[in-house]
Amino acid sequence: MTAEVTAPPPAGPDAAPNRNSQGRSASRYGMLLRYLAVRLLLIVPTAWILVTAVFFLMRVIGDPISAAMGGRLPPEQIAERKHAAGLDRPILAQYRDYLVRLLHGDFGRSQDNRAIGTVVVDYGAATLELVFWALLVAFAIGIPLGRYAATHRDSAADLGLRLFAVLVYAAPVFFVGLLLKLVFAVKLGWLPVAGRADTDVELALRNVSPKTNILLIDAILYGDPGYVLNVLEHTVLPALSLGLLTGGVFLRLVRINLIQTLRTDYVDAARARGLSRRVVTGRHAFRNALIPIVTVMGMYIAMMLGGAVLTETTFEWKGLGYQLAQYLQARDFVAVQGIVAFIALAVAVVSFVVDVIVALIDPRVRF
Template sequence: MTALSPGETAPAADSDQQPVRRGSARSRRSALLRYLGIRLLLIVPTAWILVTVVFFLMRVVGDPITAAMGGRLTTEQINERKEAAGLNRPILSQYWDYLTGLLHGDFGRSQDNRQISEVIATNGAATLELVVWALIVAFIVGVPLGRYAATHRDKVADVGLRLFAILAYAAPVFFVGLLLKLFFAVKLGWLPVAGRASTNVELALQHVSPKTNIMIVDAFLYGDVGYIGDVLKHAVLPALTLGLLTAGVFLRLVRINLLQTLRSGYVEAARARGLTTRVVTGRHAFRNALIPVVTVMGMYIAMMLGGAVLTETTFEWKGLGYQLAQYLTARDFVAVQGIVAFLAIVVALMSFLVDVIVSLIDPRVRF
């Protein structure tokens, strides 16, 4: 190696390293975009498979006209309705019309001649509101308790919280809902028994503009504090019922992953530098322990949509789940098919969204 003269500098090392870092960042961005592009394209076949399964499963039970009107109409009247609905055509022709309609946002019509897309727009907002409330409960209950259980491993509190997580996950949703209603609504009288709001509040919010069909948003737009409080009181029990189901899962995930993270090398290095246990847990271990929660969130949102059917029926929360139960009772399988197909598409989109979030927050993901 030759010595440098007083007027010379040595930029070579920095200039060599800088393009490598820029190249590495560019390659990672391009790999990320390629990965997300592939996942976006996979939404189409995923949604297609789901709606196809729904279509043919609905046909296993027979044609929807006979299922809904059998015993109430004569054979001739049923045949006339089947002819008008195109149900006498070959099943592949019906399937093609079904897919074509979905591409244009047409999910079919119910037996009372109501567009299913209209039902989705009206009642879907109620289900969205319930799922958001339930997710808030799941995070508020599951994440802090999971952290507490991990930091008190094998103590009485940890054992009790693990038992609570198992019971919260395993208990039937409708059973938990009935218990909460009996205790908080019937016995104590603290909260309403059912509904999304009191009758007078619902009537008043029908005239709010713009109307979102999300009750809490409409109450804020109306501007009455009493109405906002009434809507929140009606949301407590349904949100607890559905949220506790996922809170148990979050609790166990956070506990297990936090315990694993606390045993990792970089956490031991942080302790060796003299950082306190609180700082090590909060700054280094806890954030990484939350990544699996985000990863499985999409799956459990799908599970919440399934649990919403029982929760909404228990509390007469008039969302998609409640409406789906009504259509099942009436044997309106065209309406059932439309709602289930819509939920299947939502699940596929949520899966993509979770992949996007995980790829952005987790540096360990490789593409």
């Protein structure tokens, strides 16, 4: 008895297209995973290069014990402290131990014996809050003004907005901050000169539970609308000072990319279908013009973290940048090295997150 072999049923007309569609989807999914895997792996060498550069630059300046205590302690005590800190060992041995400590989450200790991790937790929230408000200012200024400049190309308004973008980008952050203080705090008296809140408000918010170290959230948890308003008033000038820098960049990016997008074939096709200029610009061109902003956002968040040092010092905004400036003045290079290393790692992680967002909204980056 022979076995009967039954032929499979004939495929329907949609079977091949479905297989092709599933194949293309799987291929795109695979390319997306490979892209994100490569970007994730790049965090390690990026962070290593930044951390290594900071370590050896600090050592070029000199060992931290001699820099901080030279002239105030006899040479014998300085030598004892250097030996206790391991700073009299070969530079490569110090570098190896430093990397091992970083891998265990140990960023070192300051001269007042505070763990740098604790300093980051205590002051990092303030910097995060400042960068968040500055980004809102940058978006509020750059995106609508860039769109207006693109849709009114070569007009007087376009020329003025381009000049404004160049000026706010070129002006030093501390100069913009001082100018804003002179006008709105000293001359007009509308806003506070410095600080994250009035002294009595900060003292009251120390007792909030749970404490987030983000004063706006702490003020909301405290439940006093006056405290919330006081915190917001202190936020305006620092956020403007830092946000104008990136706002000028966003303005130029939106303008240039929107002008280029308005020249594409699919925009011409939308116009040919009788769609209004407002619909063509808003629905078809403007969204694509925003993709480059997301692409460079990671770089400009890093720029904001650098600008936060000057902004926080100008407005006595007690965040990570302000504390970094204090350690620099005290010549506490171990603390400076630890904070800068943490910021470098944070920038690498933020860049990866931005890469993920870009890959999700723009499939072209996978090819």
